Amino acid sequence: xxxxxxxxxxxxxxxxxxxxxxxxxxxxxxxxxxxxxxxxxxxxxxxxxxxxxxxxxxxxxxxxxxxxxxxxxxxxxxxxxxxxxxxxxxxxxxxxxxxxxxxxxxxxxxxxxxxxxxxxxxxxxxxxxxxxxxxxxxxxxxxxxxxxxxxxxxxxxxxxxxxxxxxxxxxxxxxxxxxxxxxxxxxxxxxxxxxxxxxxxxxxxxxxxxxxxxxxxxxxxxxxxxxxxxxxxxxxxxxxxxxxxxxxxxxxxxxxxxxxxxxxxxxxxxxxxxxxxxxxxxxxxxxxxxxxx
Amino acid sequence: xxxxxxxxxxxxxxxxxxxxxxxxxxxxxxxxxxxxxxxxxxxxxxxxxxxxxxxxxxxxxxxxxxxxxxxxxxxxxxxxxxxxxxxxxxxxxxxxxxxxxxxxxxxxxxxxxxxxxxxxxxxxxxxxxxxxxxxxxxxxxxxxxxxxxxxxxxxxxxxxxxxxxxxxxxxxxxxxxxxxxxxxxxxxxxxxxxxxxxxxxxxxxxxxxxxxxxxxxxxxxxxxxxxxxxxxxxxxxxxxxxxxxxxxxxxxxxxxxxxxxxxxxxxxxxxxxxxxxxxxxxxxxxxxxxxxxxxxxxxxxxxxxxxxxxxxxxxxxxxxxxxxxxxxxxxxxxxxxxxxxxxxxxxxxxxxxxxxxxxxxxxxxxxxxxxxxxxxxxxxxxxxxxx
Amino acid sequence: xxxxxxxxxxxxxxxxxxxxxxxxxxxxxxxxxxxxxxxxxxxxxxxxxxxxxxxxxxxxxxxxxxxxxxxxxxxxxxxxxxxxxxxxxxxxxxxxxxxxxxxxxxxxxxxxxxxxxxxxxxxxxxxxxxxxxxxxxxxxxxxxxxxxxxxxxxxxxxxxxxxxxxxxxxxxxxxxxxxxxxxxxxxxxxxxxxxxxxxxxxxxxxxxxxxxxxxxxxxxxxxxxxxxxxxxxxxxxxxxxxxxxxxxxxxxxxxxxxxxxxxxxxxxxxxxxx
Numbered sequence: 042x043x044x045x046x047x048x049x050x051x052x053x054x055x056x057x058x059x060x061x062x063x064x065x066x067x068x069x070x071x072x073x074x075x076x077x078x079x080x081x082x083x084x085x086x087x088x089x090x091x092x093x094x095x096x097x098x099x100x101x102x103x104x105x106x107x108x109x110x111x112x113x114x115x116x117x118x119x120x121x122x123x124x125x126x127x128x129x130x131x132x133x134x135x136x137x138x139x140x141x142x143x144x145x146x147x148x149x150x151x152x153x154x155x156x157x158x159x160x161x162x163x164x165x166x167x168x169x170x171x172x173x174x175x176x177x178x179x180x181x182x183x184x185x186x187x188x189x190x191x192x193x194x195x196x197x198x199x200x201x202x203x204x205x206x207x208x209x210x211x212x213x214x215x216x217x218x219x220x221x222x223x224x225x226x227x228x229x230x231x232x233x234x235x236x237x238x239x240x241x242x243x244x245x246x247x248x249x250x251x252x253x254x255x256x257x258x259x260x261x262x263x264x265x266x267x268x269x270x271x272x273x274x275x276x277x278x279x280x281x282x283x284x285x286x287x288x289x290x291x292x293x294x295x296x297x298x299x300x301x302x303x304x305x306x307x308x309x310x311x312x313x314x315x316x317x318x319x320x321x322x323x324x325x326x327x328x329x330x331x332x333x334x
Numbered sequence: 335x336x337x338x339x340x341x342x343x344x345x346x347x348x349x350x351x352x353x354x355x356x357x358x359x360x361x362x363x364x365x366x367x368x369x370x371x372x373x374x375x376x377x378x379x380x381x382x383x384x385x386x387x388x389x390x391x392x393x394x395x396x397x398x399x400x401x402x403x404x405x406x407x408x409x410x411x412x413x414x415x416x417x418x419x420x421x422x423x424x425x426x427x428x429x430x431x432x433x434x435x436x437x438x439x440x441x442x443x444x445x446x447x448x449x450x451x452x453x454x455x456x457x458x459x460x461x462x463x464x465x466x467x468x469x470x471x472x473x474x475x476x477x478x479x480x481x482x483x484x485x486x487x488x489x490x491x492x493x494x495x496x497x498x499x500x501x502x503x504x505x506x507x508x509x510x511x512x513x514x515x516x517x518x519x520x521x522x523x524x525x526x527x528x529x530x531x532x533x534x535x536x537x538x539x540x541x542x543x544x545x546x547x548x549x550x551x552x553x554x555x556x557x558x559x560x561x562x563x564x565x566x567x568x569x570x571x572x573x574x575x576x577x578x579x580x581x582x583x584x585x586x587x588x589x590x591x592x593x594x595x596x597x598x599x600x601x602x603x604x605x606x607x608x609x610x611x612x613x614x615x616x617x618x619x620x621x622x623x624x625x626x627x628x629x630x631x632x633x634x635x636x637x638x639x640x641x642x643x644x645x646x647x648x649x650x651x652x653x654x655x656x657x658x659x660x661x662x663x664x665x666x667x668x669x670x671x672x673x674x675x676x677x678x679x680x681x682x683x684x685x686x687x688x689x690x691x692x693x694x695x696x697x698x699x700x701x702x703x704x705x706x707x708x709x710x711x712x713x714x715x716x717x718x719x720x721x
Numbered sequence: 722x723x724x725x726x727x728x729x730x731x732x733x734x735x736x737x738x739x740x741x742x743x744x745x746x747x748x749x750x751x752x753x754x755x756x757x758x759x760x761x762x763x764x765x766x767x768x769x770x771x772x773x774x775x776x777x778x779x780x781x782x783x784x785x786x787x788x789x790x791x792x793x794x795x796x797x798x799x800x801x802x803x804x805x806x807x808x809x810x811x812x813x814x815x816x817x818x819x820x821x822x823x824x825x826x827x828x829x830x831x832x833x834x835x836x837x838x839x840x841x842x843x844x845x846x847x848x849x850x851x852x853x854x855x856x857x858x859x860x861x862x863x864x865x866x867x868x869x870x871x872x873x874x875x876x877x878x879x880x881x882x883x884x885x886x887x888x889x890x891x892x893x894x895x896x897x898x899x900x901x902x903x904x905x906x907x908x909x910x911x912x913x914x915x916x917x918x919x920x921x922x923x924x925x926x927x928x929x930x931x932x933x934x935x936x937x938x939x940x941x942x943x944x945x946x947x948x949x950x951x952x953x954x955x956x957x958x959x960x961x962x963x964x965x966x967x968x969x970x971x972x973x974x975x976x977x978x979x980x981x982x983x984x985x986x987x988x989x990x991x992x993x994x995x
Contacts, residue, residue, distance in 0.1 A: 048897045048899075049897055049898070050898075051819040051820045051821055051898055052819075052820075052821045052822075054815070054819060054897070054898035054899050054902075055815040055819040055820075055821040055824075055898075056821070057899075058811040058812060058814060058815040058819070058899070058902065059811070059812050059815045059816075061807075061808045061811065061812075061868075062808040062809065062811060062812035062868050062873060063812070064868075065808060065864075065867050065868030066831065066834075066868050066870070066873075068849075069842075069846065069849075069864065069865040069866075069867075069868065070834050070842065070868065070869075070870060071830075071834065072845070072849070073841075073842035073845035073846050073849065074834065074837050074841055074842055074845075076845035076848070077841050077842060077844060077845045080844060080845065086397060087371065087375035087848070087851075088371070088374060088375060088397040088398070088399055089397055089398065106713060107688070107691075107713075129739075132735060133735065133736065133739055135732075136731070136732035136735045136736050137732070137736060139726075139728055139729050139732040140729065141729060141732055141733060141736070145981065147736050147740055148981070148985060149977075149978060149981050150740040150743050150744055151739065151740065151743055152977070152981075152984070152985070153743060153744070153747065153974060153977070154743060154746075156923060156973055156974065156977045156984075157927075157970055157973070157974070158926070158927040158929070158944065158945040158948070158969070158970070158973075159927060159929060159945075160927075160929050160945040160946075160948050160949045160952075160969075161945070161948060161966050161969050161970050162746075164948065164952050164962060164963075164966050165746050165747075165749070165750045165963070165966055166746065168749070168750075168753065168959055168962070168963065169746055169749060173764065174761060174762055174763070174764060174766055175766075176745070176746075176749050176766055179764075179765055179766050182765075190542065193698070194698065195694070195695070195698050195699050208742070208743070208746075211739075211743075212743070213988070216985060216988055216989060217988070217989070219989075220989040240728055265838075268838070269838050269839070269840060271840075271929075271930055272929045272930070275929075275930075275933075276929075276949055276952065281691075281694065282694045282698050283691050283692075283694035283695045283698060283699060284691050290840050290930075293840060293843070294843075294930070294934075295687075297843070297844050297847075298365075298368040298371070298372075298934060299367070299368060299683060300682070300683060300684045301371060301393070301397075303844050303848075306843075306844055307841075307844050307845075310838075310840055310841040310843070310844065311841065313838050313840060313841065314836075314837055314838060314841050317836060317837070317838050318836055321836050359937075359938060365933065365950075368934075369937040372847075372851075372856050372857070372934070372935075372937065373856065373857070373937065375851050375856075376850075376851040376854065376856040376857075377851075377854075378854070378856065378857070551762065555762075559762065
C-alpha cells in the first residue's frame with residue numbers, strides 16, 4: 042500500500058512537519074523582509090499611490106541631519122549600555138558564584154526588572170528621575186550632589202535612558218555569566234591555588250579566558266539588542282529633548298506612523314539591518330581569535 | 335474628562351436622530367492620528383472622526399482621505415457664523431473638509447491670593463488694557479520670592495508651544511512666510527524669543543526650562559500650590575482649575591507690541607470612503623452646533639467658535655461662574671478680535687517637529703538664536719518646498 | 722577551622738548593594754501608589770504617606786479595564802507560545818533528523834533571517850495586516866508571531882544533541898519518523914521546549930511596538946499598551962499612574978517568584994547554546 046511506504050518516508054514527514062512553519066516563515070518573515078527592501082526605493086504614505094524613486098530615500102538619508110543625529114544617538118546608547126552592562130553583570134555573577142547563602146533570593150531580586158515590561162519600567166523611572174520630587178535626586182542630595190534635570194536635559198536624558206536600560210537587563214546577563222562560571226571545573230582553580238595564585242590572578246588567567254564563549258555571546262546579543270532600542274525611549278522621552286534620545290527605531294517609527302513615510306522608514310530599517318549585519322560578520326570572523334578555550 | 339461630556343452630547347444627538355446610531359470610540363494617548371491613519375489605510379475608518387488642526391488636518395486633506403463638505407456645509411451654515419480664526423482653520427484652498435466645534439488659545443492665569451499678599455492689583459481681563467511686557471516683568475519680579483533658593487516664581491509657561499507663538503506674534507514677529515513656503519523667523523521673532531528666555535536667565539522670575547513640568551506638576555497644579563504666581567497656558571486649563579479650591583484670575587497674555595493670542599483646536603471630518611455621507615454630515619453639523627459646544631464651553635474645556643456666542647446675549651449662554659473667573663466676559667473679545675491661528679496648523683508635523691527641536695536647543699542648550707534660525711531655515715525649508 | 726574569606730564578605734556587600742538598587746524602584750512605585758497627590762509633591766520625599774490612599778487603585782481601574790488587558794495578554798501569549806513551540810519543534814526535528822533534498826540550503830535561509838532585526842519587517846507586516854483586514858484585531862498580534870527562525874534554530878540545535886542510537890533503535894522497531902518525533906524526541910526535550918516557551922512568553926507579553934502599531938481600541942489592548950496609553954492621560958497624576966503600574970506588574974512578578982527555578986533554568990540553557 043502507498044501509505045505503508047509513505048509513513049516511513051523521511052521526505053514525506055519532512056514536508057508535513059515543515060509545512061506550518063515554512064508557510065509562516067514565507068508569509069511573515071521572508072516576504073516582509075523582501076518587501077521592506079523594495080519599499081525602501083519608493084515613496085508611499087499608504088493612502089495615495091506608491092511611487093518608485095530609486096535611491097531617493099537613501100540619498101535623502103545621507104543629507105538628513107536628523108538621521109545622522111539619530112544614528113549617533115544609537116551608537117552612543119550602545120556604547121553607554123553594553124560595556125558597563127557587561128562589566129557590572131560579570132562582577133555580580135562572580136560575587137554570586139562565591140560560597141554564600143541566599144543565592145536564590147539574590148537571583149530572584151536581580152531578575153525582577155528583567156521580567157517587568159519595559160513600559161512599566163519606563164513609567165517608574167520617569168518618576169524616579171523627577172528632578173525635584175524624585176527619589177534619585179534626593180538620594181544624590183544626601184551625598185551633597187545636586188542632581189541634574191535628567192529627562193529634560195539634553196545632556197542627561199540619554200544617560201538617564203542608558204542607566205534605566207542597564208538596570209533592566211543586568212539580571213539577564215548576570216544569569217548567563219553565572220551559568221558560564223558554573224561550567225568552569227573547580228580543578229582549574231585548585232591547581233592554580235597550589236601554584237600560589239591569588240584571587241585576581243585566578244580571575245584573570247582562569248575565569249576570563251574560560252568564560253570567553255559566554256562573554257562573546259552576551260556582547261553580541263547586547264549590541265544587537267541595543268541597536269534596536271525603542272520602548273524605553275518612546276515612553277520616557279519620546280526622543281526628546283531636542284532629539285537627544287531619539288534612536289534609529291524611534292525615527293523609523295516616527296517616519297512610518299507619524300509622518301506617514303513608509304518608504305523612508307523602510308530605508309532606515311535597512312540601515313539598521315546593515316549595522317546588525319556588520320556586527321554579526323565581525324563577530325563571526327573574530328569568534329576564533331576571541332574565544333579562548 | 336472630555337470623553338464624558340462628548341458621550342452626553344452624542345446621546346442627545348441620537349435622541350434627536352433615532353435612525354442614526356453613533357458608536358463612540360475614544361482613543362487615548364498621543365498615538366491617535368497614527369491609529370486614524372491605520373484605520374483609513376485599512377479601509378476601516380469611522381465615518382466621522384476628530385482630527386487635530388495642527389500637523390494633521392491639512393496633511394490628511396492633501397492625501398484625499400477627508401470628504402469635501404462644501405455642499406453640505408453651505409446648505410445650513412455660512413462661514414460668517416464662525417469667528418475669523420476658525421474660518422481660516424477650516425478652509426483649505428477655499429474648500430472645507432472639516433467643521434470645528436470650538437477654539438482654544440493661551441491666556442494668562444494668576445493666583446489671586448499671591449497678588450493680594452504682595453499688594454499688587456489684579457491685571458485687567460480686557461485685552462485693550464493688557465499688561466505690557468515690561469509691566470509684566472516688574473510684577474513677576476515682585477511675585478518672585480526666595481529663601482536661599484527660589485520658593486515662588488513670578489511667571490511660567492512662555493517657553494511652551496502656544497504662549498511662545500503668541501508672544502512672537504505680539505512682537506510682530508513672523509515664523510513662516512505668509513504662504514508657509516519658507517521659514518522666516520525675522521528679527522522681531524528672534525527678539526521675542528530672546529525676551530522669553532531672559533525671563534529665566536536675566537530677570538530670574540521663571541523656573542528652569544520645563545523644570546516644573548518635569549517636577550510632575552502641570553500648570554494648574556503649579557498655580558494652585560503657589561509655586562508660580564502667573565502661568566501662561568491654554569484656555570482648556572479652566573476646566574481643571576475650576577475643580578481646585580483656590581481663587582484664580584484670568585487675563586490676556588502680556589503684550590510686546592500688540593495684543594494677540596494664537597488659537598488651535600480640533601475639527602470633525604468625514605472619511606472620504608464613508609457609505610453614509612448624509613448621516614455623517616448630520617453628526618458633524620450637530621458637533622459644530624451651538625447646543626453641543628455650549629456644554630463643553632461651560633465646563634471650561636473649550637471656548638466657543640460661533641460669532642453668535644460672543645454677543646452680550648450669547649456670552650450669557652455659556653458663561654459659568656463656577657468655571658469662568660470673575661470678569662471673564664471682558665476677555666471674550668480676545669477670542670474674536672485678537673485671535674490668530676497657530677502657525678503649526680499650516681505646516682507638516684515633520685517641519686514642526688524640527689522647529690520644536692531647534693527651539694529646545696535655544697531654551698535648553700544655550701545655543702545662540704542666530705544658529706537656531708539658520709539651522710531651522712536650512713532644515714525646514716526643503717520640507718515646506720516639497721509640499 | 723573555618724575562616725571567613727574576604728572575597729565572601731565582598732560578595733555579600735556587592736550583592737546586597739546591587740539587590741537594593743534592583744528593589745528600590747519597585748518599593749518607591751508601591752509607596753507612591755498609596756499616597757495622595759499632595760503628599761507626592763513634598764520635599765524631602767517620604768516613603769510612607771500619612772495615610773494609605775487605596776482610592777488611587779479604584780480610580781485607575783474604573784477608567785482603565787486592566788482585567789480586560791490581562792485577558793487579552795494572556796490569550797495572545799498563550800496562543801503564540803503554544804503554536805510557536807509546536808511549529809518550531811516540528812520544523813526543528815525535520816531540520817535536525819530527517820533527510821530531504823535542499824535541507825541545508827533551506828536551513829541556511831532560516832539562519833540568514835536570524836540576522837535581520839524584527840523592525841525591518843514592521844512596515845510590510847503592517848501593510849500585510851491591512852491587506853488581510855486584521856488591523857485592530859488580535860490576529861495581527863498572534864499570526865505574525867507564530868513562527869520564528871529563532872525558535873526553529875533553538876529546537877534544531879537541541880535535537881542535534883540527542884544520541885542517534887535512540888533514533889536508530891526506534892526505526893528498527895518500526896517507528897515512523899513522526900513517531901520518533903512525538904514519542905522519543907519531544908519527551909526528551911522538555912528543557913528546550915520550556916526555554917522556548919519562556920522566551921516566547923516574555924517576548925509576547927512585554928511586546929510594545931507591535932500592539933502600538935496594530936491595536937486601536939481600548940478593549941483590545943495588551944497590558945503594556947494599556948499602561949502606556951494610561952500614561953498619556955495621567956501624565957502628572959503620579960499616584961494613579963503608579964497604581965496602574967503596580968496593577969500591570971504584580972501578577973507577572975508573583976508568577977515569576979513562584980516559578981523562579983523554571984525561568985532560571987530555561988534561560989541558562991540558551992546561554993550555553995550560544
